[in-house]
Amino acid sequence: MLNNERGAVLPFVLLTMLVTQLLFFSFLTIYENQMQTYILLKNHYQSQALLGLTERQLNEDASLSKITFNIGEVKIQRLGEKNYQITSQLENGYSETQVVDYYIEEKDEN
Numbered sequence: 001m002l003n004n005e006r007g008a009v010l011p012f013v014l015l016t017m018l019v020t021q022l023l024f025f026s027f028l029t030i031y032e033n034q035m036q037t038y039i040l041l042k043n044h045y046q047s048q049a050l051l052g053l054t055e056r057q058l059n060e061d062a063s064l065s066k067i068t069f070n071i072g073e074v075k076i077q078r079l080g081e082k083n084y085q086i087t088s089q090l091e092n093g094y095s096e097t098q099v100v101d102y103y104i105e106e107k108d109e110n
Contacts (some may be wrong), residue, residue: 043094049100050074052086062102101109 006053038041054067055075072090079099087097 043090043092046071046090046095047088047094047096050090051086051096054086054088055100058086058100058102 017020023047044097050069050072052072053069054064054076057064057067058076064076066076074086074088077085077087082102083099084102087095089095
């Protein structure tokens with residue numbers, strides 16, 4: 001009686017290749033999602049930094065309408081007597097809008 005077990009190799013190889021490809025594409029998808037999250041987070045922090053710097057400048061000079069930085073620009077729009085809408089636009093197209101209340105910081109003369 002001949003004992004032929006060579007036919008079991010092909011299904012084993014195909015199953016191993018399928019599992020390997022599933023793992024590879026799963027890791028690739030996770031990596032791509034992490035990179036997108038990192039890029040969005042970086043853009044958010046840069047935009048928030050521009051908005052913070054603009055808010056500080058707005059307290060010093062309320063007549064500004066636009067401030068240009070090396071990574072983008074911020075447009076300032078007056079909504080009311082003490083309300084401003086500031087919109088940051090990064091060079092890569094990412095933008096955020098924030099409404100701020102303008103107030104004059106009173107300085108102590110002592």
